[in-house]
Ligand code: SF4
């Protein structure tokens with residue numbers, strides 16, 4: 001698929017999704033329409049243009065890692081800036097005018113506790129359906145922080161093998177604790193539980209800096225486990241072909257720890273792969289890359305036309 005076609009597809013997806021977002025909900029979701037009424041719809045055209053240019057850049061460069069790091073950080077900065085403005089009293093920068101906790105785990109725990117509010121869960125499920133586990137490499141506001149901290153330390157340390165069980169525990173807790181809180185405790189206790197969880201999360205973010213890997217995302221966050229497991233069954237997958245000479249450069253590049261020598265021999269990364277594409281930048285043999293339904297040809301253009309459109313839409317609407 002020529003780059004131009006992919007860029008046009010990305011723009012078309014962006015326009016379609018943002019048009020739905022701007023017209024279906026009963027309150028204005030776009031900042032443009034919040035401030036400018038109907039004139040604010042011009043924001044849709046700007047995002048379509050952004051998707052067009054960004055798809056072009058992703059498909060035309062050999063430094064996708066740099067581009068991804070930049071746009072992912074940009075998204076997180078915009079997200080948390082809006083949260084800060086909301087905290088300072090500008091409710092217009094919040095999704096519904098009310099403050100919520102910026103914690104990905106609440107995507108699961110929130111609806112279990114409240115028995116309602118399935119918007120984020122639906123958004124996550126739709127994203128996983130379209131682009132597998134790449135929520136955790138392109139689209140999550142919290143993951144971008146983990147990415148920055150992991151990038152700060154170039155010296156990667158090996159992680160203890162028992163770390164891999166932590167996410168299973170946090171996933172079980174993020175389902176059972178809201179049920180227990182709902183049945184037996186006051187709302188104030190739920191707030192204390194969330195604040196404690198944020199404190200523990202912060203420790204794992206610090207470990208990402210210490211180990212030079214995304215420890216919070218790959219060993220602690222239960223949503224990461226959900227996206228990884230779902231990604232295993234998605235048609236978009238990274239594969240390593242027989243031309244691989246085992247040099248290990250991609251292993252050092254993978255901040256998700258998905259490329260051990262054993263996985264290189266098997267020809268696939270392990271379950272923690274989030275389709276970040278950093279490994280594809282560094283392979284001197286072009287031995288590692290994305291496939292869709294096992295085929296190489298359409299994989300990258302299709303992937304970037306969708307993931308860039310989602311990123312652009314998230315930039316427009318994702319706020320607390
Ligand atoms: S693992 Fe959690 S914090 Fe990390 S990117 Fe995924 S959802 Fe976000």
Ligand code: SF4
Nearest residue numbers: 244245247248250283
């Ligand atoms: S960088 Fe390429 S050749 Fe080297 S181990 Fe990775 S896939 Fe194989």
Ligand code: SF4
Nearest residue numbers: 254273274276277279
């Ligand atoms: S295997 Fe490659 S695409 Fe997957 S997480 Fe690691 S660097 Fe990213």
